[in-house]
Amino acid sequence: MQPVLSPTLPLSALFRKVWPGGGGRRPARAGAVAPAPVARAERYFMHVRSVHSDGARHLFQFALVDDEPNVIASVFASRASPVIGGAPEAVAPDPPTVLWERLHDLLSPCHGAHLVIFGQALQGSLLPYGLRQDIGRMECARERFVKAARRRGVRVRPGDILDLNDARRLAGLPIIRSPDAALRALGLRELWRWMDG
DSSP states (O other): OOOOOOTTSOHHHHHOOOOTTOSOOOOOOTTOOOOOOOOOOSEEEEEEEEEEEOSSEEEEEEEEEOSSOOEEEEEEEEEEOOOOOOOGGGSOOOOOEEEGGGHHHHTGGGBTSEEEESOTTTTGGGSOHHHHHHBSEEEEHHHHHHHHHHHTTOOOOTTSOSSHHHHHHHHTOOOOOOOOHHHHHHHHHHHHHHHHO
8 A cells, every 4th residue: 555645754654665574573472483584576677767957966766666566666866966957947846855875775675686777877877886786686678678679570770779668669568658767667667578578
């Protein structure tokens, strides 16, 4: 069940999922058998998008989806940026934003997990350094798609696949018109399942 958005709800509650077997356990009674830990999902699909920059700060959205598919996190995080942004009228309203330093905790399901990302050189480089170090395995869906498409006889020329929608179009999947990172992460999962065949 999704949390109800309310003015009194702490910001971290909007982006955090409590894993079964996690914190908040009562002490075991004498002679009681502790419940077996429940393993969390081993694979996640992530999309990172640049929302806007005003020259001083850069706003990103990070979204994480599991195999079910559930949106595990959709986090807007701001960091200092050297990028000069566009005109103020082109800037979207600010969503609830967390500090860049909090991303490591808010995206904790990635720790030790298999992470699928489209374009490891670009998308992967946007992940905070500490988070990249804690990921068990990172796999590039773009590289896998090029191989899978060629095996299926889909012609892929240099420059054909610049983003997720290019790959989805070549696979015969509908393009995702929304820039929302959570919808893009769900679209990445769908493309991955197409590659699984």
